[in-house]
Amino acid sequence: MEAVKTSEKTTLQVKRFKPSENPTTNFFTEERGLKAWLTTVDHKKIGLMYLGAVAFFFALAGFLAIALRTELWTPAKTFIEADTYNKLFTLHGAMMVFFVLVPSIPAALGNFILPMQLGAKDVAFPRLNLASFYIYLIGAVFTFIALFMGGFDTGWTFYTPYSSDGDSATVIWVTLGVFILGFSSILTSTNFMTTIHKLRAPGITWDKLPLNIWALYATSIIQILATPVLAITILLLSLENIMDIGIFDPAKGGDPVLYQHFFWFYSHPAVYIMIVPGFGIISEVITTFSKKTIFGYWAIALSSLAIAFIGFLVWGHHMFTSGQSPVATTIFSFLTFLVGIPTGIKIFNWVATLYKGSIDMKTPMLYVFIFLFLFSIGGFTGIMLGALSVNIHLHDTYYVVAHFHYVMMGGTLMALLAGLHYWWPKMTGKMYNETLGKVAATLIFIGFNMTFLPQFVMGAQGMPRRYYNYIDQFTPFHQTSTVGSYVLGVAFLIILYYLVKSLMSDEKAPANPWESRGLEWQSTSPPDLHNFDHTPVVINKPYDYHRPMEEFQLGLAVEHNGHGEAHDVDVKETEQENS
Amino acid sequence: MANHSATHPAHVQHHFVDSDQQFESAKMGMWVFLVNEILFFGGLFTAYIVFRAWYPDLFTQAAQELNKLWGGVNTIVLIGSSLTVAMAIRSAQKNQKRGLELNLLFTIILACVFLVIKYFEYEHKLHLGIAPGSFWNPTPEILAELSHPKANIFFSIYYVMTGIHGLHVLVGIGLMIWLYIRARKGHFSSEYYTPVEITGLYWHLVDLIWIFLFPLLYLIE
Numbered sequence: 001m002e003a004v005k006t007s008e009k010t011t012l013q014v015k016r017f018k019p020s021e022n023p024t025t026n027f028f029t030e031e032r033g034l035k036a037w038l039t040t041v042d043h044k045k046i047g048l049m050y051l052g053a054v055a056f057f058f059a060l061a062g063f064l065a066i067a068l069r070t071e072l073w074t075p076a077k078t079f080i081e082a083d084t085y086n087k088l089f090t091l092h093g094a095m096m097v098f099f100v101l102v103p104s105i106p107a108a109l110g111n112f113i114l115p116m117q118l119g120a121k122d123v124a125f126p127r128l129n130l131a132s133f134y135i136y137l138i139g140a141v142f143t144f145i146a147l148f149m150g151g152f153d154t155g156w157t158f159y160t161p162y163s164s165d166g167d168s169a170t171v172i173w174v175t176l177g178v179f180i181l182g183f184s185s186i187l188t189s190t191n192f193m194t195t196i197h198k199l200r201a202p203g204i205t206w207d208k209l210p211l212n213i214w215a216l217y218a219t220s221i222i223q224i225l226a227t228p229v230l231a232i233t234i235l236l237l238s239l240e241n242i243m244d245i246g247i248f249d250p251a252k253g254g255d256p257v258l259y260q261h262f263f264w265f266y267s268h269p270a271v272y273i274m275i276v277p278g279f280g281i282i283s284e285v286i287t288t289f290s291k292k293t294i295f296g297y298w299a300i301a302l303s304s305l306a307i308a309f310i311g312f313l314v315w316g317h318h319m320f321t322s323g324q325s326p327v328a329t330t331i332f333s334f335l336t337f338l339v340g341i342p343t344g345i346k347i348f349n350w351v352a353t354l355y356k357g358s359i360d361m362k363t364p365m366l367y368v369f370i371f372l373f374l375f376s377i378g379g380f381t382g383i384m385l386g387a388l389s390v391n392i393h394l395h396d397t398y399y400v401v402a403h404f405h406y407v408m409m410g411g412t413l414m415a416l417l418a419g420l421h422y423w424w425p426k427m428t429g430k431m432y433n434e435t436l437g438k439v440a441a442t443l444i445f446i447g448f449n450m451t452f453l454p455q456f457v458m459g460a461q462g463m464p465r466r467y468y469n470y471i472d473q474f475t476p477f478h479q480t481s482t483v484g485s486y487v488l489g490v491a492f493l494i495i496l497y498y499l500v501k502s503l504m505s506d507e508k509a510p511a512n513p514w515e516s517r518g519l520e521w522q523s524t525s526p527p528d529l530h531n532f533d534h535t536p537v538v539i540n541k542p543y544d545y546h547r548p549m550e551e552f553q554l555g556l557a558v559e560h561n562g563h564g565e566a567h568d569v570d571v572k573e574t575e576q577e578n579s
Numbered sequence: 580m581a582n583h584s585a586t587h588p589a590h591v592q593h594h595f596v597d598s599d600q601q602f603e604s605a606k607m608g609m610w611v612f613l614v615n616e617i618l619f620f621g622g623l624f625t626a627y628i629v630f631r632a633w634y635p636d637l638f639t640q641a642a643q644e645l646n647k648l649w650g651g652v653n654t655i656v657l658i659g660s661s662l663t664v665a666m667a668i669r670s671a672q673k674n675q676k677r678g679l680e681l682n683l684l685f686t687i688i689l690a691c692v693f694l695v696i697k698y699f700e701y702e703h704k705l706h707l708g709i710a711p712g713s714f715w716n717p718t719p720e721i722l723a724e725l726s727h728p729k730a731n732i733f734f735s736i737y738y739v740m741t742g743i744h745g746l747h748v749l750v751g752i753g754l755m756i757w758l759y760i761r762a763r764k765g766h767f768s769s770e771y772y773t774p775v776e777i778t779g780l781y782w783h784l785v786d787l788i789w790i791f792l793f794p795l796l797y798l799i800e
Contacts, residue, residue, distance in 0.1 A: 122594035124604040190611045198604040199594075228615045232622030236739065243712035245735035247626055252712075253729050258629055262622060530594075 016553050017534055019511040023524040026429065030529040041126035044527065046133055047112030048427065051420075053136065054104045061095035062492065064088050069451075069485040072478045075470050082468040086153035089466060093156030094143070094174070098181050101412055102270065103136060105277035106223075107188050109419045110216050112427055114192060116520035116527065117210045119201025119536040124194040125187075132187035135180055142177030146170040155466065157263060158237060160256045164249040168241035175234045175241070182231045185273075189220035189227075196220075201519075203538035210518060210542040211300050215280025218304035222269045222276070222311060230266035233259070257322050264315035272311040274408060275375075276304055278415030279346055282368055285418050286350050287543045288516040289365035290357025294543045296349035303342035310339045320391045329388060336386035343379055347372065362514070363437035367418035370445050374410025378403060381456065396466075399459025402452045410448060417444075417495070424499070425509030429526040436498040443491035450484025517552050518542055590771040602773050609777040613784050616747075620788055623740050627795060630736060634729055641725060641733035642799045644709060646700060650797040653696050654789065660689035661786040664755075664779045671762075671772035679767060679775070683759045686782070690752045697745055704734075711738040737796055744792060747785045754778045 027044050031037075037045055068088055071078045080088070115123055123129050146152055152170045154163040163171050196209070196217050209217075237259070239245045246252035248259040279300075287294045294300065316324055316332030324332075350372065359365065381403040384390050394400060425431050454477040459465075463474050470478065512521040519542065523532050537554045540547055588598060595601040631638045663685040670678030704710070708717040715731040727733075758775055761767065767775055 120594065124594075125608055126592075126594065128608075186612075186615055190608055190615075193611055194604050194608045197607055198600060224611055224614055225618055228619035229622050232619050235743075236622075236626070239712070239735075239739065243714065245712040245739065246729075246732045247630075247735060253732055255629070258626070262625075535596075 016550060018550075018553055019522060019524040019533075021510055021524075022508055023528065025528065026524060026526040027529045028429075028526055039130075041122070041130050042529065043111050043115050043123050043126065043129060044427070044531075046129050047108055047110070049133055050103060050111060050136070051108040053133075053140075054100055054108050057095050057099040057140070058104075059492075061092050061100060062489070064092040064095075066485055066489050068092060069482040071468075072470070073482050075472055075475060075478075077468075083153065085468045086466075087151035090153050090155055091147065091151065094178075096408075097156055097270070097274075098178055099136075099140060099143075101274040101408055102181075102185055103188070104274075104416050105281065105412065105419065106192065106216060106219055106273075107132070107136070107184070109281070109416070109423060110192065110277060111188070113423060113520055114213065114216055115195060115199070116426075116523060116531050117213055117518065117542075118195065118199060118204060119519055119532065119538060120195060120199040121530045123191045124199055125191050128187045129191055132184040132191075135187070136184040139177045139179075139181035139184065142173050142180060146173035146177065149173065157267070158234070159263075160237070160240070160248040160254070160259045161250055163237060164240050165251060172238050172241045175238045179231055179234045179238070182227045182234070185223050186227050189223035192216050193220040193224065201536050201538055204519075207297075208538055208541050209301070210280075211283035211294065211297070211304075212277075212280035214301040215276050215278075215283070215304050218308040219273055219276045221305070221308045222273050225312065226266045226269040226273070229262065230270075233262040233266065236262075257319070257324075260319050260322055261315070264318045265312075268315040268318065269308075269311045271404075271407070272307055274412045275415075276307060278371070278412045279304060281415045281419035281422070282346075282350060282371055284516075284518060285364045285368050285422050286353050287545065288422070288514045288518070289360045289362055289368070290354050291360070291515075291545050292353055292357035292543075293541075293545055294349070295352035295355070296345075297541070297543070299345050300349050303345045306342040307339060310335065310342070314339055317386055317391070320388060321395050333386055333388050333391075337383060340379060340383050347376060347379075362421075363432070363434060363441055364418045364422035366438060366441040367414050367421065370441065370448075371411060371414040371418065373445075374406055374414060374448065378406030378408075378410050382407065394459060396464055397459035398455040398463045398465055401465045402455035402459060405452045405455075410452075414444075417441075422514070423520075424502070425513050426520060426523075426525050426527070428503060429509055430502040430505060431507065431509040431513065432502045433498045436494060440491045440494040440498075443487055443494065447484050447487030447489075447491055451481050451488060452484070454478075454480045454484075515549065517544055517547075517549075519552075522553055588770065590766075590773075598770065602776075605773045605777055606780070609780050613780060616784055616788075620740075620743075623736070623743070624791070624795075627736055627740070630732060634727070634732075637727040637729055637733055639799055640727055641730055641737075642797060644704070644721070644725065645737070645797045646703075647797050649696050649700055650793050653693050654793050656689050656693045656696070657786045657789050660686045660693070661783055663689065664782045667758075668772065668775050668779045671767045671775045672769050674769045676762065676765065676767075679762045680759060683755055683762060683775075687752055687755045687759065690748055690755065694745065694748055694752075697741065709734055711735050740792055740796070744785070744788055747788070751778075751782050751785055754781070 027042055031040060031042070031045075037049065040046065067080070068085070071080050071085055111123070111129065115121065147170075149170045150167065152163075152167070152174050154166070154171060158171070158175060163175075196213060200209075236245070236247050240247065240249050240252075240254070244252050246254045248254045248256060250256050283294060283300055314332060314336045316328055317336045320329050320333075350368075381399070385394060385400060385403055421432060421437060455463075458474050458477045461474070463470055463477075509525050511523070511525045513525075514521070517540070519536060519538060522536060539554060540551055544551075591598050591601050595604065663682045667679050667682035667686065670676075670682055707721050708715070709721060710716065712731070712735055715734070717725065717730075755778065758778055761774070
C-alpha cells in the first residue's frame, strides 16, 4: 500500500493492481444474449454496435463507389444509365458522410474508449447513449425508404433548386433521415462533453487528459454548435418540399445561396467533426509505437480547439463561384489559409515525436505513416483550393474530389483503421494477424494513390466532377483510378477476413500488448463490465514513457472514493513507503 | 463496483460516484442541450434577418396583421410560467411537496393558456387565408392591405418560428405533467430534485425565445 497525498492534506489510500491476463468475466460474458445487447446501456457494447453499423454502411457505400468507378471505365455508358449514376453518387456521398465518417470515430471507437481513458464506469448519460444508436438506425430507415421510393439525385449537399423542384417525396424522406441522424450526433457529443467535465477519475486533471480526449472534446464542441444549424436547414428544406415555404427555392421567391450558407455553416465544420477525432487516434498510436512522450502536448491539445474555432469561420470557401461579394470571398480565403496553421502544428509535433523514438512498425503505426503522408497531400491541396484564382479554375472538378478523398479517406479513414487495429485487442480480447494487417495496409496505400492521384491530374486538366461521360483524353486516368479502386476493395476484404478470423480464434490477446501507458490499457482485455476492478487513480501523464509500467497501475482502495478531495486538486507524487 | 452501491442513495445511478456528481452532470448536459437549441433557433433568426434586410417594407407591412394585444398577453403568460417553474424548484429545494405540486400545476395551466391563445391566433389567420407556403390564399381585403408580392414569405417565417416554438411549449407541458406525477408520488426532495431543476432550465429557454420572437414579429413598425 502506498499513500498519495493531495495538496489539501487528505490522504488517499492507493494500491497497485495488475490486470489479469485472462479474466474469467468481462463485459461480453456478464450480460449475454441478443436482448441484453439491444437494451444495454454499457458504452462498450453500444460502441461495438455502432462499429458494426458503421462497417455495414461503409461496405455498402464502398460497393457503390466501385460500381461508380466501373461505370467510368469507358467515356460513354459502360453498364448503368445516367440517371442511376446520378443517384448512385448521391447515395455514395450521403452515406459516407452522414452514416460513416461523422459517427465512425466518435460514436464507435470514442464510445468504447472515452470513458476508459477517463477512468469512468460509463458515459454520463448511458440511456441517451443507447437512444443515440437507435436514432441513428431510424435515420437509416428513413434514408432506405427514400431509396426504395426511387432514390434521389441531388448530390449529397441537397442544393436547392435540385432538391426542391424534382421528386419531392424522396427528398423529404432522406432529409428527414439526416435531420434524425443529427439528434444522434448531438446526443453523443452532449454525453462526451459532460463525461469529460464531470466523470474523470481522481487525479485526471486537464493537463493529464489523453490527446484523444482533447480531440473528442473539440469534436463535441463542433458537433454541438454546428449540428443544430444543419437540423434547422434540413427542416426548412423539408418544409420547402412539403408546403413550398419559399425560403430556399428561387421559384417561390427564396434564395438558393442562403441555403448554401446554411448548409456549409454545418458541413464545413462537419469535415472537422470527421477529421479531428482522427487526430486524437494518431496522437495515441504514434506515442505508443515510438515509446516516447508526445512532443508538444499542449500544442496538439489546443490546436484541436483552434481548429474547432477557426473551422466555423471558413464555410464561404465552398461558395467562391456562387456569387458572394468579393470582400467576403477574400476574407473566407484568408481564414481558410489560417485553419491550415493548427493542422500544420499537429503534423510537425507528430513528426517531432518520432524523432529518436524506438519506432515499432506494427500495423497501427503503419496506418499512422500512411495517414501522415496522405493527409499532408490532402491538406496542401486544400490550401491550393482555398486560393481564390486557383479555385475558380479547379471548382467542381475532379481535383476537388481527389482533395476531399485524400483528407476524408486518407485522413479520417486511415486514422480509423489505425485506431481499430490499435484497440482491437482491447475491444475484443483477440489479436489480429499482424502479417495480413501489414499486407492490407500496403495494398490500401497503393490502391488509394492509384485511385485518387490521377484524379488530381484530371481535375487540373478540366475534368468536371459528377459527370457521367467524359472526353477520350481522360480515359487512361479514369481507368487507372478504377483499377486502384479494385485494389482498395481487395484490401478491405482482407481486413474483413482477418478481423473476423481473429474473433473466431481461441487465442486471447494480452491486456496490454503494446505496453502502452494509456489508462484504457490498464484494464483487462476485454474490459470488465465496469471497466476497471478499482477506480483508477492517475498520477502520471498519459504519455510518460520514461516512467516504469507499474507506476501506471494504481487503483483506489475501497473505503475512500477519492472524488471531491482529489478530483480538482493535483494528486502529489507517490511516496514510496515499503517498496 | 459493489463497494460504492452499498452507500448509494436509490436515485444515484450506478456509474456516478455520488449525488452531487449526478446532479452536476445532469445540469451540464441540459446547458449543453440549451446551446443546441439556441443554435437551432439561431438558424431561423438568421433567415429572419436576411429576409428582413432584403424586404424591410414587407416586414413592417405584414407585421400589422399580427395581433399585438394577444401576443402581449401571451408574453405575460409565459413570463408568469417561468416564475412558477422557478418557484417549483424552490419548493423542491425546501422539501415543500404541496408547493412543488401546485407550482407545477400552475406552470402547466399557464403553458396551456399560451397554446390556446396561439391556437386562436392561428385559426383567425388561416380563416383569412393567411397560411404558410402553398396554402397561401388570402381574401381580397387582406390582399389589399398586403400588397407586397413576397408577403407569403413573411408568414412562412412567422409560422415556422412560432410553430417550432409552440412544439417546444408542447414538449414542456409533457415534461411538466411527468414531473407532476412524480412529485405526487413523492420522488423529489431537497436531496434529489434534478429533473425539476433541468426541466426548469429548459422552460426558461422556451420563455426567452418567445421574448425575442414577440417583438421581432409583432412589434416592428
